[in-house]
Amino acid sequence: MPARKIIIDTDPGQDDAVAILLALASPKEIDVLGITAVAGNVPLSLTAKNARIVCELAGKPEVKVFSGCDTPMARALVTAEHVHGKTGLDGPDLPDPTMPLQDGHAVDFIIETLRQHPAGTVTLCPLGPLTNVATALKQAPDLAARVQEIVLMGGAYFEVGNITPAAEFNIYVDPEAAEIVFKSGIPITMMPLDVTHKALVTKPRNDAFRALGTKAGIAVAEMTDFFERFDKEKYGSNGAPLHDPCVTAYLIKPELFSGRHINVEIETTSELTLGMTVADWWRVTDRSPNATFIGEIDADGFFDLLTERLANL
Ligand code: RIB
Ligand code: CA
Numbered sequence: 001m002p003a004r005k006i007i008i009d010t011d012p013g014q015d016d017a018v019a020i021l022l023a024l025a026s027p028k029e030i031d032v033l034g035i036t037a038v039a040g041n042v043p044l045s046l047t048a049k050n051a052r053i054v055c056e057l058a059g060k061p062e063v064k065v066f067s068g069c070d071t072p073m074a075r076a077l078v079t080a081e082h083v084h085g086k087t088g089l090d091g092p093d094l095p096d097p098t099m100p101l102q103d104g105h106a107v108d109f110i111i112e113t114l115r116q117h118p119a120g121t122v123t124l125c126p127l128g129p130l131t132n133v134a135t136a137l138k139q140a141p142d143l144a145a146r147v148q149e150i151v152l153m154g155g156a157y158f159e160v161g162n163i164t165p166a167a168e169f170n171i172y173v174d175p176e177a178a179e180i181v182f183k184s185g186i187p188i189t190m191m192p193l194d195v196t197h198k199a200l201v202t203k204p205r206n207d208a209f210r211a212l213g214t215k216a217g218i219a220v221a222e223m224t225d226f227f228e229r230f231d232k233e234k235y236g237s238n239g240a241p242l243h244d245p246c247v248t249a250y251l252i253k254p255e256l257f258s259g260r261h262i263n264v265e266i267e268t269t270s271e272l273t274l275g276m277t278v279a280d281w282w283r284v285t286d287r288s289p290n291a292t293f294i295g296e297i298d299a300d301g302f303f304d305l306l307t308e309r310l311a312n313l
Helices: 014-024 044-057 106-116 131-139 141-145 169-173 175-182 203-211 215-235 245-252 299-310
Strands: 004-010 030-037 065-067 122-126 147-153 188-191 257-262 264-266 277-279 291-297
Touching (some): 004 014, 014 044, 030 044, 044 065, 065 106, 106 122, 106 141, 122 131, 122 245, 131 175, 141 147, 147 245, 169 175, 188 245, 203 299, 215 299, 245 291, 245 299
Parallel strands (some): 004 030, 004 122, 122 147, 147 188, 188 291
Antiparallel strands (some): 257 291
16 A cells, blocks of 8 residues: 655644654655645744754654745634743754755645646645645635545534634634635545544653653653643643644544544634534534544554654654
8 A cells, every 4th residue: 555645734733743743753654745834823934943843853854844824814813822832832842943944835835736646646634724725725726626635633513612612723713714625525534622632641641652762752742741731721631632643643544533424514704603613413404514523533542553653753
């Protein structure tokens, strides 16, 4: 089975960082064609810097990193320093990157890459607000027929919101972009809070990262030590939820996950519920299914995979 060609679109973010490390540690299953940074957890200048910090932490300075959209399509940017710290990668003390950003805009890279590869052979993996992906789809309508699948972290239904009572952060930051993506007709697999809140970095799991004794293992332990304080305080949870690594783990071992193919619509007008992913889980409407909504995870299997692969770096 050839490695799956992907573009990771990301707003690092400690959990984005772990997702990127997992992908770069799994070359047999995943071929990262490039990484595109988007504004989200922290402003674009930092997400573009953090993406390169993570590539160098993985020992992969050859990975192409592009800078993308610095504001949502139709709204002001909302960031999440209260969760991720002012750098977006608070926790470990990691060196500034020496690898350069690629010339050219992330949106152009997404368009050109999808046009250069045979249709149906490139998967998009958004881990942040969907601004870059939606802008590419808007600029190049032919792209929708060329994307193999979009596997994204975003949304929530039974778990409700984390940035507002109704909305998950990635969708809330750019709901117009999310609407474009969810109406694109591209096959979508979504990792909402409903599943990511079941991927908690408990102390034994974090100890296993640290026990790797490698730069990457120790850095991941320090990232989640920092990242978990917000969720522990808010939810009383037993560790940090590893949201974004659910995306890359799904590409490697989809059998760790289960969900339902349903209709998901995005709220883009009500200020009260802006960014809500209205998931027709019980199929009470005749709206066509457009996404596989993942609700369950084999958490032990997920952490075994993650720890095993981090040891490769
Ligand atoms: O709501 C969680 C999502 O928002 C994650 O992708 C996290 O990195 C932030 O981007
Ligand atoms: Ca993210």
